[in-house]
Amino acid sequence: MSDELQLPQAARAFVSFVALLRINGFAVAPEQTTAFLAAIELLGPRSMEAIRLAGLATLAPPPERRATYDRLFDLHFLGSEAIDHAGAEDEEVVRLQEEGRGEDETLLADEANESGLAAARAEALVERRFAASATGDALRKLSREAPARLPRRRGHRRMRSRRGPLADLRRTLRESVRNDGEVLRLGRLKRRERPRKVLLLIDVSGSMKGRTDDNMKLSHALVHAIPHVEVFTFGTRLTRVTRPLRLKRREQALSAAAHLVSDWDGGTRIGDALQAFLAVPRFGGYARGAAVVILSDGLERGDPSALRDAVAKLSRRAWRLSWMTPLATGPGFQPQTEALIAIRRFVDDLVDGGSTAAIVSHVLSLGQRKAA
C-alpha cells in the first residue's frame, strides 16, 4: 500500500518547493499544489521560466511578495546562493524619497517651533495626567460601543420594512398567491444601512513618542470592533499595519506591527507620507467615502505646501476628515504651527488627540454629525 502512495521522484522537487513557500509565510492550499503539478504536466518539459510562470499562476503569491517568491524559486530550483536579505522589504511599505534628509532638518524645525509649542505642551500636561488611568476604560468603551455608534452609509441592498419607499414585488406576489391572486397589501422595502469605512493614519515620529503606544492599542481595539478599518503608520515612511493588527491577541498584534514599522520615533514628513498614500491607487481607494482620522501633532519637517495639497486632496476623497493633535487641549484651540494653520480650512475637525479617552469620544461621536 505504502509504495503506491509514494510521490514520483520527479514530482518531489515541486512539492518540496510548495513546502518551502509555506515555511516562508505564503498561504498555499493543497488544491493549489495539485493544480501546480497538473500545470507542469500540461506544459511538458520546457524552460525553468515556464515552471516559474506556472507557479505564479497556480500558487498565486500576492503581487507585493513577488520578489520573495522569485528569490525562493531561484534558491530552490536554480540553487542560487545570492539571497539578498537586506532587500527583503517587499511588504506593504512605501519608502519616501530622500529619506536621509529628514534627520538634519529635525533639529532646525524643533528650534523654530519651540516658542509656540512650549506653552501649549506645559498646559497639555496638566490635563493629561488625569486621563492616563482611564485609557483601559476608554478602550473597552470603544470596543463595546463602536459597532452601534460609528457612522453608517446607505447600502445598495434592500430589506423589508413596514414603511419603505420601494415596493417588494416578490413578497407581494407570494402573499397574493395565498389569496387567489388578490393583492391585499403591498410589501415595502427600504435600503439597508452599512457601516462606513474608517481610515486611521497614525503618526509614529519622535514628536509623537508619548502617544504612539496608546494610539496603536486604540487602533487594535478599533480593528476588532468593526469591519472595514484600515490603519497606516507614517513617519519617514508609510506602512500599512492593518494585517498584523487583525491578530486577536493584542500583545501579539502590536509586536507584529512593530516588526513591520521601521521608522518609530524618527523624523516626520507628513506631507510626503500623505502624498505617498494618495499616489498608490490601492491605498488611496481606502480613503474614498471613509471617515478619515489622522492622529498627528502636525509638526512638519518637510514642505508645508506638500502637506496642504495632500490634506486638501484627502479631504475631497474622505467623507469626513478629523485631525487629532495632542496640542489641542481645549475647545478654544488655535493652531500655532505653520502646518496646522495651513490645513485648518480643509479638515472637518481639528480636535484634541492627547488622550485615549478624548480620541475615543471623538471617534464615537463621528456618526452623530453630518459631514461638513
Place this chain on the structure above:
Amino acid sequence: MAVRGNIVGIDSPEALERALRTAYYLADDGLATAAYLGLALGKPLLLEGAPGVGKTEAAKAIAAVLGRRLIRLQCYEGIDASAALYEWNYPRQMLAIRQAGEESIDIYGETFLIERPMLAALRAPDSTVLLIDEIDRADQEFEAFLLEFLSDFQISIPERGTVRAAERPVVVLTSNRTRDLHEALRRRCVYHWIEYPTADREARIVMMRASSVAESTARAVVAAVGKLRREPLSKAPGIAEAVDWAEAATLLHERGARWPDAFKRSIGVALKDEEDLTFISGRLDALIAEAAA
C-alpha cells in the same frame, strides 16, 4: 484534476498568445501561461492589476479567440443574487394569476424566469465566456457567494431545482485591488497580476489598436506615458489612455497642428484630473520634448 480537452487548436501558451494576437491583444508570457492553464485545467482566471492595464480587454480577447459570446457581470457595492443569477418576472406572474382565473397555472415556468449573467453562462457553458468584472467593488458577502458558484458551477433555484453546467464554463474575474480579495477565492482561481507593459510592447499595442498612428508617434506617446507613470499622480494613465492620446495627437496633427503642440493640446485624454494637470503643467513641455526625441 479535470483537464479540458476541447480547446480548439490551442495546445500551448505560445499558441494562445498567437491566437490572442489575431484578436488584437498582445499578451506577455505570464498572462498567456496563466490564461492557457486556466482554460486547460478548467479553473477560473483571476486577473489583477492597476486600472487601465487591459484586464477587461484580455477577457474580451479570450472570448473572441474561442469564438464565444462574452457575458459581462459588472460588480458594484451591494450587488446581490437577483442581479447576478436570476429574477422572477413578478408583474408578469401577477398578471398570469389574474388571467388564469379559476384554472391552475404554473407561475414558475420558463417564461417567467429572467436570466442574469451567471445563470446564462451556466446554461450555455460551451458558447459563452463569463466575465465577472471588478470583483473588488462587490461586498464580501457576494465574494463568499461566488465561492460556491466557482467550485461547483451550479445554482439552485428553490422553485425549480438545481441548474448544473454540462461542462466547466470559462470564467474570467478581474480586480483593481482596491481591497484584498479573500484567500479562498484566490485559491480557486489561476492567478495573474498584469503589470504595465514594457515600452516596446506598449508601442506595439498602441499601433495595433490605433492603426492610423505612425510608429514614431506611438513611441513618443509611450515614452511620455512611461514618464507620467513615475510621477506621483492620483491617476496614472493606463494603456487605454496611451492609445487615446496617440489617436488624439494624430488627429490634431492631421488638422494642421504642429507636433509638440498637438501632443500638448491633447493631454486631456491622458490625464483626467485637474490637480494632476496643474502638477505636471510646468514640466509638460520638457517632458514631451524629451519623449519625442
